[in-house]
Amino acid sequence: MKWALVLTESAGIALSAILANRVRGALTALGIIIGIVAVVTTMTAANGLQNTFRKSFSSVGADVFYVSRQPWIQQGSFFQFRNREPMEMDDADALQQRIAGYGVVNPTINLPRPVKVGSTTMSDVIVVGTTDRMSYVSDVSTDLGRFMSPFDVRFKNNVAVIGSNIREQLFAGTMPINNSIRIGRKDFRVIGVMEEQGGGGFLGGPNVDRQIYIPISTFEAAYGTTNNNVDLAVKAPSQEALLDLEYRVIGEVRRIRGLRPSEPDDFAINKLDSLMGSYNSTMGVVVLIGLLITGISLFVGGVGVMNIMFVSVTERTREIGIRKAIGAPKRSILLQFLLESSFICVAGGVIGLLVSVIVTMAIDHFVMPAGLSFPIAFIALLVALITGVFSGLIPAMKAAKLDPIDALRYE
Amino acid sequence: MTDAPTNAKSGQPALSLRDVVKTYVMGDQELRALRGVSLDVYSNEYIAIMGPSGSGKSTLMNVIGCLDTPTSGSYLLEGQPVERMTDDELAAIRNRRIGFVFQTFNLIARANIWHNVELPLIYAGIDKNERRARALHALERVGLGDRLDHRPNELSGGQRQRVAIARALVTEPSIILADEPTGNLDSVTGDEILTMFDELHAAGQTIVLVTHEDDVAAHAHRTIRLRDGQIESDTVVDPALAPDRISP
Numbered sequence: 001m002k003w004a005l006v007l008t009e010s011a012g013i014a015l016s017a018i019l020a021n022r023v024r025g026a027l028t029a030l031g032i033i034i035g036i037v038a039v040v041t042t043m044t045a046a047n048g049l050q051n052t053f054r055k056s057f058s059s060v061g062a063d064v065f066y067v068s069r070q071p072w073i074q075q076g077s078f079f080q081f082r083n084r085e086p087m088e089m090d091d092a093d094a095l096q097q098r099i100a101g102y103g104v105v106n107p108t109i110n111l112p113r114p115v116k117v118g119s120t121t122m123s124d125v126i127v128v129g130t131t132d133r134m135s136y137v138s139d140v141s142t143d144l145g146r147f148m149s150p151f152d153v154r155f156k157n158n159v160a161v162i163g164s165n166i167r168e169q170l171f172a173g174t175m176p177i178n179n180s181i182r183i184g185r186k187d188f189r190v191i192g193v194m195e196e197q198g199g200g201g202f203l204g205g206p207n208v209d210r211q212i213y214i215p216i217s218t219f220e221a222a223y224g225t226t227n228n229n230v231d232l233a234v235k236a237p238s239q240e241a242l243l244d245l246e247y248r249v250i251g252e253v254r255r256i257r258g259l260r261p262s263e264p265d266d267f268a269i270n271k272l273d274s275l276m277g278s279y280n281s282t283m284g285v286v287v288l289i290g291l292l293i294t295g296i297s298l299f300v301g302g303v304g305v306m307n308i309m310f311v312s313v314t315e316r317t318r319e320i321g322i323r324k325a326i327g328a329p330k331r332s333i334l335l336q337f338l339l340e341s342s343f344i345c346v347a348g349g350v351i352g353l354l355v356s357v358i359v360t361m362a363i364d365h366f367v368m369p370a371g372l373s374f375p376i377a378f379i380a381l382l383v384a385l386i387t388g389v390f391s392g393l394i395p396a397m398k399a400a401k402l403d404p405i406d407a408l409r410y411e
Numbered sequence: 412m413t414d415a416p417t418n419a420k421s422g423q424p425a426l427s428l429r430d431v432v433k434t435y436v437m438g439d440q441e442l443r444a445l446r447g448v449s450l451d452v453y454s455n456e457y458i459a460i461m462g463p464s465g466s467g468k469s470t471l472m473n474v475i476g477c478l479d480t481p482t483s484g485s486y487l488l489e490g491q492p493v494e495r496m497t498d499d500e501l502a503a504i505r506n507r508r509i510g511f512v513f514q515t516f517n518l519i520a521r522a523n524i525w526h527n528v529e530l531p532l533i534y535a536g537i538d539k540n541e542r543r544a545r546a547l548h549a550l551e552r553v554g555l556g557d558r559l560d561h562r563p564n565e566l567s568g569g570q571r572q573r574v575a576i577a578r579a580l581v582t583e584p585s586i587i588l589a590d591e592p593t594g595n596l597d598s599v600t601g602d603e604i605l606t607m608f609d610e611l612h613a614a615g616q617t618i619v620l621v622t623h624e625d626d627v628a629a630h631a632h633r634t635i636r637l638r639d640g641q642i643e644s645d646t647v648v649d650p651a652l653a654p655d656r657i658s659p
Contacts, residue, residue, distance in 0.1 A: 005533060005536055005538075006533075009533045016521055020521060318517070319519055321517075322517045322518075322519060323519075323530070323534075324502060325476075325478060325505060325511050325517070326505065326506060326511065326530060326531045326534065326578065327502050327503060327505045327506020327507070327531055327534040327535065327582075328502060328534050329499045329502050329503070329534070330498060330499055330502075331499075332534065404478050405473055405478050405479060408513070408517065
């Protein structure tokens with residue numbers, strides 16, 4: 001028998017069977033719709049989280065690493081980090097001299113300080129002491145005014161470059177440039193406003209829009225460095241040169257800090273890579289659990305389909321008997337029921353996908369940037385189809401194996 | 412017990428059963444529905460199988476119709492042994508060689524009668540245009556060529572049975588197996604159906620009919636009576652209807 005003919009006939013029977021029980025079909029598909037929406041939203045959310053995370057750390061830069069006293073992600077005992085020697089401004093100068101021509105070193109130091117303009121106060125603002133090299137190393141630029149100059153650093157000028165968020169909150173409607181801003185107990189003159197970065201403060205990432213940059217020399221004079229460690233941002237000429245430079249810097253910093261060869265490093269190299277790696281391993285588990293739980297809802301939907309397919313087979317026992325008596329082979333009956341369950345599930349998958357698009361748009365609008373990617377849509381439909389085949393298989397096999405005599409006698 | 416008919420056509424029988432035994436196991440009991448039935452049916456014979464309930468006539472019908480296989484014994488359908496065939500091979504044999512007419516019509520309710528009649532041709536792998544033409548021809552033969560789009564529940568019992576006959580005829584089967592075809596019909600409609608069988612027989616069709624009514628059996632030229640799973644008698648009722656007496 002020609003396969004195409006069997007397929008068309010079976011597809012026709014399957015469709016008319018679904019259409020004959022529209023409400024039942026819709027309710028059965030609902031289970032699949034919910035399952036698909038849950039799974040797709042989980043995947044979309046995971047994607048969105050990762051993108052947001054990446055974006056919120058994008059100011060870190062891919063060709064930059066940081067030499068700090070402590071790693072960003074601490075593993076093992078807290079005490080091994082606690083007694084380390086502080087990282088100081090001298091270290092920054094020494095390192096810059098040693099790797100001159102290979103990389104640019106920019107020291108930064110930060111503290112939370114309340115900030116005040118007129119009578120408006122803003123708390124938990126991160127005040128960052130840095131140098132003019134910041135604009136080169138971190139690839140940030142000003143929206144208004146200018147960044148600090150080498151002179152500002154050298155002469156410990158009381159100048160500040162503020163984040164876009166600070167401008168919105170403290171200088172709403174007024175021009176911030178050349179206005180006075182009080183940071184802690186010292187007055188600064190605003191010389192620039194940074195470009196908005198967005199996506200800040202997500203998952204503990206830095207909210208660069210809520211930062212104020214002042215010359216590191218001014219910072220030291222005003223707030224001291226004893227309790228605060230200088231971070232050394234090192235920028236490589238290219239992303240490819242990053243690893244080589246990293247080894248070189250490790251060696252140089254060991255020498256600067258006077259470590260003997262047998263001693264372990266008493267400082268940490270922090271990179272976007274290590275941050276992303278740590279994020280991925282953590283989020284991987286979370287997403288896996290999420291998919292497992294949402295997968296259960298899809299599984300329950302599949303069980304619902306299987307249940308209805310058993311009902312459908314029982315209801316149509318006599319029809320199966322007639323078809324077998326007049327010569328329907330097993331595969332034709334099998335196909336008829338497999339197609340019926342597949343149609344229900346794929347229809348559920350398509351509707352679920354459409355609902356997911358709406359849910360994703362809502363997430364994108366209210367929670368975080370998110371988008372439904374083509375691979376996710378494809379996987380969702382494939383999963384729906386597989387669910388359909390699997391939940392239809394046992395009922396379809398039951399139907400195919402029916403004895404025509406018993407089936408014809410069935411009332 | 413009388414002798415087997417002497418007026419049967421010579422040559423190979425259309426179907427030939429030898430010592431067919433069918434045993435059902437129900438729990439720890441063995442039910443012997445057929446206890447050694449031997450029977451030859453020649454082309455263009457019109458045979459009635461009769462017997463009280465429990466005599467094994469339904470089982471014999473199922474075996475002849477290839478819906479069931481004998482426990483032992485042999486069954487040749489047009490020279491082909493079917494007793495060891497797989498389910499799908501049996502399905503193919505039913506599809507091509509046997510036309511069923513049931514007491515309860517057994518049409519597919521959701522499909523129109525055209526589709527009901529073309530259904531066996533779909534399983535035979537016939538392409539659409541030929542299917543349509545042959546289904547139309549079969550429906551015209553039973554006088555329903557103008558009702559193609561009706562569904563079975565829009566037709567009377569007699570009309571439904573005629574659709575079933577059209578479905579049985581459409582594959583041009585070796586035999587038509589009719590199981591109490593008038594059992595669910597009033598006597599006038601029943602007579603119409605039986606007249607139709609007479610016409611088919613006159614046109615050369617081999618028919619095996621199962622009934623418990625004598626006046627239905629009277630339409631056949633040969634009557635086989637079963638009792639307790641064995642052939643009790645095999646009689647030529649009306650030699651005038653025997654196949655070799657019919658002018659072509």
